[in-house]
Amino acid sequence: MNHRSIRRQIWRKSINSVMLALCGAAALAVVAPLLLILGYVVREGLPAITPQFFTALPTPVGVPGGGVVNALAGSLMTVGLGLVMAAPVGILAGIYAAMHPDNPFGVLIRFGTDVISGVPSIVMGIFAYTLVVLPQRHFSALSGGVVLAFIMLPTLTRTTEEMIRLVPSSLRDGSLALGAPEWKTTIDVLLPAALNGLVTGIMLAVARAAGEAAPMMFTAFGNPFINLDFTQPVETLPHMIFTYAISPYGDWHGKAWATALVLITLILLLNVAARLLVWWRGRRLGLVR
Amino acid sequence: MSSTSLSVLADLRRAWQHGDRLYRSLLAAAGLSTIALILGIGVQLWQNSALARHAFGWRFLVTSYWDPALTDTFGALPFILGTLVTSCIALLAAIPLGVGAAIFLAELAPDWISQPLGFLVELLAAVPSVVYGLWGLFVFIPVFVRPTSEVLNRSLGFLPFFQGPVFGPSRLAAGLLLAIMVFPTITAISRDVLRAIPNSQREAALAIGATRWEMIYQVLIPYGTSGLLGAIILGLGRALGETIAVTMVIGNNLDLSASLLHPGYTMASIIANEFTEATFDLYLHALIEIGLILFVMTLVINLVARLLIWRVSRRTTLQVRA
Numbered sequence: 001m002n003h004r005s006i007r008r009q010i011w012r013k014s015i016n017s018v019m020l021a022l023c024g025a026a027a028l029a030v031v032a033p034l035l036l037i038l039g040y041v042v043r044e045g046l047p048a049i050t051p052q053f054f055t056a057l058p059t060p061v062g063v064p065g066g067g068v069v070n071a072l073a074g075s076l077m078t079v080g081l082g083l084v085m086a087a088p089v090g091i092l093a094g095i096y097a098a099m100h101p102d103n104p105f106g107v108l109i110r111f112g113t114d115v116i117s118g119v120p121s122i123v124m125g126i127f128a129y130t131l132v133v134l135p136q137r138h139f140s141a142l143s144g145g146v147v148l149a150f151i152m153l154p155t156l157t158r159t160t161e162e163m164i165r166l167v168p169s170s171l172r173d174g175s176l177a178l179g180a181p182e183w184k185t186t187i188d189v190l191l192p193a194a195l196n197g198l199v200t201g202i203m204l205a206v207a208r209a210a211g212e213a214a215p216m217m218f219t220a221f222g223n224p225f226i227n228l229d230f231t232q233p234v235e236t237l238p239h240m241i242f243t244y245a246i247s248p249y250g251d252w253h254g255k256a257w258a259t260a261l262v263l264i265t266l267i268l269l270l271n272v273a274a275r276l277l278v279w280w281r282g283r284r285l286g287l288v289r
Numbered sequence: 290m291s292s293t294s295l296s297v298l299a300d301l302r303r304a305w306q307h308g309d310r311l312y313r314s315l316l317a318a319a320g321l322s323t324i325a326l327i328l329g330i331g332v333q334l335w336q337n338s339a340l341a342r343h344a345f346g347w348r349f350l351v352t353s354y355w356d357p358a359l360t361d362t363f364g365a366l367p368f369i370l371g372t373l374v375t376s377c378i379a380l381l382a383a384i385p386l387g388v389g390a391a392i393f394l395a396e397l398a399p400d401w402i403s404q405p406l407g408f409l410v411e412l413l414a415a416v417p418s419v420v421y422g423l424w425g426l427f428v429f430i431p432v433f434v435r436p437t438s439e440v441l442n443r444s445l446g447f448l449p450f451f452q453g454p455v456f457g458p459s460r461l462a463a464g465l466l467l468a469i470m471v472f473p474t475i476t477a478i479s480r481d482v483l484r485a486i487p488n489s490q491r492e493a494a495l496a497i498g499a500t501r502w503e504m505i506y507q508v509l510i511p512y513g514t515s516g517l518l519g520a521i522i523l524g525l526g527r528a529l530g531e532t533i534a535v536t537m538v539i540g541n542n543l544d545l546s547a548s549l550l551h552p553g554y555t556m557a558s559i560i561a562n563e564f565t566e567a568t569f570d571l572y573l574h575a576l577i578e579i580g581l582i583l584f585v586m587t588l589v590i591n592l593v594a595r596l597l598i599w600r601v602s603r604r605t606t607l608q609v610r611a
Contacts, residue, residue, distance in 0.1 A: 020501060031409045034413040035409075036424070096316040118588075182309045213419040242533060267415055
């Protein structure tokens with residue numbers, strides 16, 4: 001081997017190690033913000049978390065104590081309402097897409113679902129505003145629930161489709177061969193077999209919807225008191241974080257961190273649980289070791 | 290009950306295929322709702338922006354007066370530019386890091402590293418936007434963006450992009466925070482795209498003596514180009530529509546300078562900021578028209594990205610979906 005080719009060899013090897021090391025560094029850089037964010041939220045938020053934080057109404061600036069019970073109630077109402085509206089439609093659409101993978105309409109639904117999951121939530125917010133708030137002439141928990149239903153729909157459709165497709169077709173064929181109609185097969189065979197898949201989809205959809213602040217600004221709007229009337233405005237956790245954070249008061253900034261800790265704990269727990277369910281189900285079906 | 294009515298009932302049941310006809314139309318109706326939702330958004334935004342569309346026509350897109358107080362003149366140019374600028378900053382930072390991380394996860398790391406790391410990336414995608422905003426406002430800006438801005442201003446201040454004075458909240462802050470927010474999108478999809486490339490490609494490259502980096506750079510990346518592009522465009526789609534985090538760190542100012550260190554506005558953040566303050570119909574319609582522009586932009590971008598990604602997943606057996 002001559003001198004030049006050895007030099008070239010060394011050059012190629014060093015490029016190789018430098019670039020591979022850079023890829024490793026990039027992976028660290030991508031994950032680092034998560035750890036930093038979680039670290040800060042826990043550090044800044046934890047001191048303010050007391051039992052009272054979950055049971056009290058917010059207090060004015062400077063008055064110690066106070067909690068987020070109004071936002072907890074409002075988030076529960078809007079997310080719950082959204083789920084009740086979106087779950088049946090999303091699950092049925094997912095079943096359709098899973099049953100007709102190759103027919104043009106099935107492809108269109110799958111494609112439409114993928115595309116709509118990229119529509120910004122603020123646009124969904126305007127849509128719900130024109131549908132519900134404008135005709136009613138005031139903000140309401142109802143309109144907040146409608147936005148969240150739109151936001152949950154693609155997640156629900158997609159996870160349902162993927163989970164139904166994992167059910168072995170022999171189960172379905174067996175039921176149909178016994179003479180059961182398709183709807184009975186769906187209710188008695190398909191849905192039970194895909195049940196924890198559906199629960200996964202619901203948890204992911206709820207986790208996504210519970211964190212939406214932008215569209216709530218002009219639908220659910222916010223409310224310093226507990227309100228259980230769906231035609232009236234309610235506060236939600238993410239919107240409360242926003243209000244606290246952009247205020248000029250240090251006292252409220254602390255409450256923003258504490259509320260963020262509550263919200264992020266809720267959302268990460270839902271995500272981890274959803275993932276565990278998928279893993280458990282995959283193991284049962286023999287898809288994962 | 291007579292026998293005829295029984296047979297009519299039986300005929301009816303047969304005609305309805307024992308409920309299956311109803312069941313199938315129910316499924317199809319649910320499926321249609323997705324398409325109806327897209328159309329519905331388009332129609333509603335179009336109708337509810339009529340006043341602004343009639344008053345300003347296409348000029349709305351290219352004029353930069355935004356004056357709800359005196360002249361009632363509205364133009365969306367500063368917001369469109371603000372959105373494009375912040376998204377470009379985000380992509381410039383997120384493409385090398387996101388794709389690099391994907392290469393690490395798919396090609397380099399052993400399973401016991403790549404699985405937990407991939408899990409963390411997915412959790413990053415689950416962090417709500419308002420929490421990113423909170424962290425950006427109180428930690429990211431003072432600790433990272435401000436010092437960086439001052440260095441940029443001192444060393445490159447002669448360029449219009451880095452002119453002072455240095456504010457904390459700025460287009461740069463929004464762009465960098467957006468970069469962090471699109472990491473998971475770009476990383477997770479790129480990783481799946483790389484994993485979907487058949488092993489024969491890798492083996493062929495290594496067999497003729499390529500180093501691992503040469504295999505990645507000269508074989509895998511060209512092979513997966515359309516999928517990687519799809520991942521990046523999808524990241525762009527997320528950056529364009531991101532609202533609350535951007536509203537919290539961009540400073541919300543109708544600043545027309547080219548400086549990235551100045552506060553600005555994006556399409557999403559002007560809507561978030563002024564929607565509830567729109568006191569008359571024309572003002573509201575102008576804001577809704579901005580929403581319409583944003584909707585059309587993200588729709589087109591998502592269509593392109595999905596088509597690119599679908600092309601990859603059709604070619605291989607592995608499912609790649611985002």
